[in-house]
Amino acid sequence: MYPKDLKYTEEHEWVRVEDGVATVGITHYAQEQLGDIVFVELPEVGQRLEKGESFGVVESVKTVSDLYSPVSGTVTAINEELLDAPEKVNEDPYGAGWMIKLELADEGELAELLDAAEYTRMLEEEG
Amino acid sequence: MPELKRTPLYETHLEEGGRIIDFGGWALPVEYSGIIAEHRAVRSSAGLFDVSHMGEILVSGPGALEFLNYALTNDLSSIVQGQVMYSPMANEEGGTVDDLLVYRLAGDAFLLVVNAANTEKDYSHLRLLAAERPGVEVEDVSDRWAELALQGPRAEDVLRRLTDFNLGDIRYYYFAHEVSVAGVSCLVSRTGYTGEDGFELYCEPADAAALWRAIRDAGGEDVIPAGLGARDTLRLEAGMPLYGHELGEDISPLDAGLGRFVAQDKDFVGREAMLKGSGRRRLVAFEMTERGIPRQGHPLIFQGEEVGVVTSGTYSPWLNKSIGMGFVPPDLASPGQVMAVSIRGRQRACTIVKRPFVKGRRKT
Numbered sequence: 001m002y003p004k005d006l007k008y009t010e011e012h013e014w015v016r017v018e019d020g021v022a023t024v025g026i027t028h029y030a031q032e033q034l035g036d037i038v039f040v041e042l043p044e045v046g047q048r049l050e051k052g053e054s055f056g057v058v059e060s061v062k063t064v065s066d067l068y069s070p071v072s073g074t075v076t077a078i079n080e081e082l083l084d085a086p087e088k089v090n091e092d093p094y095g096a097g098w099m100i101k102l103e104l105a106d107e108g109e110l111a112e113l114l115d116a117a118e119y120t121r122m123l124e125e126e127g
Numbered sequence: 128m129p130e131l132k133r134t135p136l137y138e139t140h141l142e143e144g145g146r147i148i149d150f151g152g153w154a155l156p157v158e159y160s161g162i163i164a165e166h167r168a169v170r171s172s173a174g175l176f177d178v179s180h181m182g183e184i185l186v187s188g189p190g191a192l193e194f195l196n197y198a199l200t201n202d203l204s205s206i207v208q209g210q211v212m213y214s215p216m217a218n219e220e221g222g223t224v225d226d227l228l229v230y231r232l233a234g235d236a237f238l239l240v241v242n243a244a245n246t247e248k249d250y251s252h253l254r255l256l257a258a259e260r261p262g263v264e265v266e267d268v269s270d271r272w273a274e275l276a277l278q279g280p281r282a283e284d285v286l287r288r289l290t291d292f293n294l295g296d297i298r299y300y301y302f303a304h305e306v307s308v309a310g311v312s313c314l315v316s317r318t319g320y321t322g323e324d325g326f327e328l329y330c331e332p333a334d335a336a337a338l339w340r341a342i343r344d345a346g347g348e349d350v351i352p353a354g355l356g357a358r359d360t361l362r363l364e365a366g367m368p369l370y371g372h373e374l375g376e377d378i379s380p381l382d383a384g385l386g387r388f389v390a391q392d393k394d395f396v397g398r399e400a401m402l403k404g405s406g407r408r409r410l411v412a413f414e415m416t417e418r419g420i421p422r423q424g425h426p427l428i429f430q431g432e433e434v435g436v437v438t439s440g441t442y443s444p445w446l447n448k449s450i451g452m453g454f455v456p457p458d459l460a461s462p463g464q465v466m467a468v469s470i471r472g473r474q475r476a477c478t479i480v481k482r483p484f485v486k487g488r489r490k491t
Contacts, residue, residue: 035146035356036163038442039420039449041471057471059420061162061442062356083418 001028001120003094007110008119009070014094017110022071025098026058029123031090034060040086042078042099049073051109055100058089071109073102134179135273135332139339143352151244153180155355162356166444169321169361170487173279174353175342178327179335182246182269184253187236190262195229195237198256200380200397202390206231211300211316214388215380216249221401223374223383225249228318230302240274242370256396273335277342278325278361280488281349286315286326288345297326309341320358322365322487360441363450366412366482372423372438373410373452381405382454384482408435409460412452412482419468419475421451426469429459437468445485451477 006014012030016023031037039059049055049069056067078100082088089097104110114122131154140147145156155177158165168174186195196203201214208231216224225245230238241249250267257263277286283294289309297303302316314329330338343350359369368374373383380389382405391402415421421440426433440451451468459466462481467474 035158036161038163039418041419059442061360061444062157064420064422 002116004116006094007070007113007115009068009113010122011068013068013070015070015110015113016094017104017107020104020107021076022073022102022104023098024055024070024100024102025093026067026089027119028093030065031093031097034058034063034065036061037086037089040082040089040099042082043075045075045078047075049075049102058086067099069102070113071102072105074105075100076103077101132180134177135335136177136179136339139336140177140352145352145354148355150180150355153243155180156352157356158354159352162354162360163444165351165353165357166360168351169279169323169353169357170445170485171280172348173277173281173285173325173346173350174321174357175339175346175350176276176278176353176358177274177335177339178276178358179273179332180243181274182241182243182249182267183272183329184239184241184246184250185236185266185268186239186253186257186263187266188262188264189235190260191235191237191264194257194260194263196393197395198253199227199229200385200389200395200401201229202393203229203231203237208233209301209303211302211318213300215374215385216252217380217395217397217401218252218376219397219400220377221379221397221399221404222376223370223378223380224252224376226368226370226374226380226385228316230314230316232304238268245370271331272329273332273338275328275330275335275338275342276319276321276325277328277350278319278321278353279323279350281346282323282325285342285346285349289341294326309338309345311338311341313338320365320367321361322367322483322485323361324488357444359439360444363439363441363452364443364445364483364485365487366452366484368410368452369439379405382408382410384410406457408454409457410438410452411455411460411464411479412450412484413466413468413477413479414446414484415449415451415468415475415477416465417475417477419470419473420449421453421468421470421475421477427453427455428467428469428474429455433469434459434466440468443484450484452482455479 427435
């Protein structure tokens, strides 16, 4: 449910870092809470995001949720497939359901994120 | 957080895998298998809903008919025992206190089925009106009734497996009392909030779980449990108003497109104010022609000006596009009219269309 090689936020985003590029999506828990996802709005490539800044929205049939960038950086790619097939976020949140790729501005920010064990504990505490 | 109220089916919902939310103080399932799957099942087969949170108010006595005909906007004088009528209830200012169903149980006994969140308000409103009138009793009997809705083209077929009663005798907006369904005594009406054919079944709270189980067992693959999420998307596709969205204390039923349920030739609470105050805005249905989902509160824009507001909006699981309803000035209310919804500060084009979005197979 919560891969060990990812970092997590309290707002239920995940980050995977490879060669200074962070891939960002929402967690299994988040997609489950939202229910059927029917719309995703993503930023433009080239946009600069600060850590914690809203980079888009994800909408289920009933709910609208903001997406928050887990780290600071510049958007290098967005998952355009989600514009026509937002259900991929439900089906494969850590794979085909990825949302944006960021060129990291400050790798030091990664240390402030939760690891899988910490994120899982947080979910348990929230009950 | 205060303790949420539970319907008699609370445990059943947990067993069925329902995801429970706080719905106006009630612990109710927003979905089981998923809103889209549940929605499509109701349009193509059947879905079973717990709507026990709805309020029930009994109005009885020799003056009951005359009283209700004054308290409600629709003309009740024509309804017979065994018939159901939909009616708005207006306030003195011509706005809407609630919209409800009236069941004529007997010559001088009427059961009002009202929106859950409005039950106490409606009860006080009716009590106050009735105080001036002899021969009318108003009683909140919400605790005495559980309510299940079985909706969809296969609803009658499924229910037939559980009763000897000839369901074909229950026409649209009629009901039968003391019908034995799987051994449970029910009031069964051919009514609903989905645009599809189907029934609403009222029984004693103690029998609700057994009735639910019996319908699920008899229904097999023809019936799935459906939650509040699908109930909302189904009613929206059917173009039906929801109190708190298309209706409210400051919204006239006439403006909300309910003119055929307002008998203007009789006297009723709020009549003068309603006739005088209505007509400056009209409820319309619209489809998005650009990306984005309209939601309640989003502004409607025409030629750069804010001209109205979205009252409800969603992704339509049946049409696979975004739809909504909202209020606009009458001269912008014709089908085909193009305008825009301001979604998070960006204008997205939409076109006014005729209601309903989806014409179900309900029997008229």
